[in-house]
Amino acid sequence: MKIEAITLREIHMPLVHFFETSFGRTYSRRILLLTVYCGGVNGWGECVAGEDPFYSSEWTESSWLTITRHLAPAVLGRNLESARDCAALFSRVRGHRMAKAALENALWDAEAKQKNMPLWKLLGGTRNEIPCGVSIGIQDSVEQLLDKIQIELAAGYRRIKIKVKPGWDVNVLEKIRSRWADITLSCDANSAYTLDQVEHLRSFDQFNLLMIEQPLWDDDIFYHGRLQRELRTAICLDESIVNARAAAVAVETGACRIINIKVGRVGGFTEARKIHDICQSQKIPVWCGGMLESGIGRAHNIALSTLPNFSLPGDVSASKRYWKEDIIDPEVQVSGQGMIAIRDQPGTGYEIKEDLIERLTARKETLRAGA
Numbered sequence: 001m002k003i004e005a006i007t008l009r010e011i012h013m014p015l016v017h018f019f020e021t022s023f024g025r026t027y028s029r030r031i032l033l034l035t036v037y038c039g040g041v042n043g044w045g046e047c048v049a050g051e052d053p054f055y056s057s058e059w060t061e062s063s064w065l066t067i068t069r070h071l072a073p074a075v076l077g078r079n080l081e082s083a084r085d086c087a088a089l090f091s092r093v094r095g096h097r098m099a100k101a102a103l104e105n106a107l108w109d110a111e112a113k114q115k116n117m118p119l120w121k122l123l124g125g126t127r128n129e130i131p132c133g134v135s136i137g138i139q140d141s142v143e144q145l146l147d148k149i150q151i152e153l154a155a156g157y158r159r160i161k162i163k164v165k166p167g168w169d170v171n172v173l174e175k176i177r178s179r180w181a182d183i184t185l186s187c188d189a190n191s192a193y194t195l196d197q198v199e200h201l202r203s204f205d206q207f208n209l210l211m212i213e214q215p216l217w218d219d220d221i222f223y224h225g226r227l228q229r230e231l232r233t234a235i236c237l238d239e240s241i242v243n244a245r246a247a248a249v250a251v252e253t254g255a256c257r258i259i260n261i262k263v264g265r266v267g268g269f270t271e272a273r274k275i276h277d278i279c280q281s282q283k284i285p286v287w288c289g290g291m292l293e294s295g296i297g298r299a300h301n302i303a304l305s306t307l308p309n310f311s312l313p314g315d316v317s318a319s320k321r322y323w324k325e326d327i328i329d330p331e332v333q334v335s336g337q338g339m340i341a342i343r344d345q346p347g348t349g350y351e352i353k354e355d356l357i358e359r360l361t362a363r364k365e366t367l368r369a370g371a
Contacts, residue, residue, distance in 0.1 A: 155336070
């Protein structure tokens with residue numbers, strides 16, 4: 001698989017509805033897309049870094065420069081046996097996992113197309129459909145949140161996750177549980193709390209939650225272990241799990257009972273599969289989180305979610321929840337039973353709407369081997 005050229009594009013896509021977390025409110029996305037050209041086959045990847053360095057230290061601008069100056073030159077002109085080989089070539093660059101994932105995942109897509117097989121099978125997936133949940137951001141009012149939950153339940157989603165922060169947590173959960181006593185419910189704090197709020201966090205136990213996701217610091221494992229011993233509710237780690245080593249430490253120290261694997265956050269499919277295997281061997285369930293991806297990143301999440309230990313509904317929901325028009329065809333659809341059917345076409349299984357992408361493109365740069 002010889003890498004002949006790599007094209008970076010920044011596209012701008014407005015969200016159907018704003019999405020708010022403890023970091024702030026997002027109305028539109030600046031999305032960095034990658035295309036790798038390998039012997040007549042094009043592979044597509046998406047960088048999930050945000051517009052600002054709030055969720056992580058990476059952001060759109062840092063990712064663009066890291067790819068053009070360091071990651072792309074490491075693979076351009078090379079003939080790789082498989083996409084996973086690029087992980088070693090990227091290892092001299094510390095961090096920048098979202099930038100690495102964008103390029104590595106594009107190469108996985110290209111490899112699957114060259115082998116004329118679905119990406120999910122190349123990854124080792126076993127499912128022909130995956131269960132879906134939704135993540136609902138902080139709203140302007142509890143009533144607005146309840147209305148959104150009703151819509152998503154009617155659409156068939158199998159798990160509701162709400163964002164929480166101090167001042168928007170216990171009172172909101174009480175309202176939800178008083179209306180829906182038995183739905184599968186979880187919450188995501190995005191590191192909004194500290195360990196001195198353990199008594200407050202213990203009050204979450206009354207709501208029979210599937211999990212509370214990343215309540216403490218984004219880079220912490222140790223104190224999550226201390227907190228988990230104080231709670232009946234399972235802690236799920238997200239931001240703290242940056243690689244397989246971190247996952248192994250979290251599992252061995254009892255810092256969590258569930259792990260969220262975001263393929264962009266951990267540096268690509270190669271590392272994501274290692275984390276999956278560690279968790280599977282220790283009977284720790286995993287699920288696939290979302291990062292407001294376009295259809296390209298969403299298709300990668302679908303492929304990853306077919307691995308056998310993705311036993312909990314992920315955040316891989318329908319395209320129409322986020323975009324007026326997605327950049328893939330067909331758009332991601334969820335059945336009335338809350339499932340996404342897995343496509344068997346080569347690569348991700350979705351066609352790229354290149355004309356639409358060109359219209360949405362704000363900047364573009366192509367790097368070629370030997371240039």
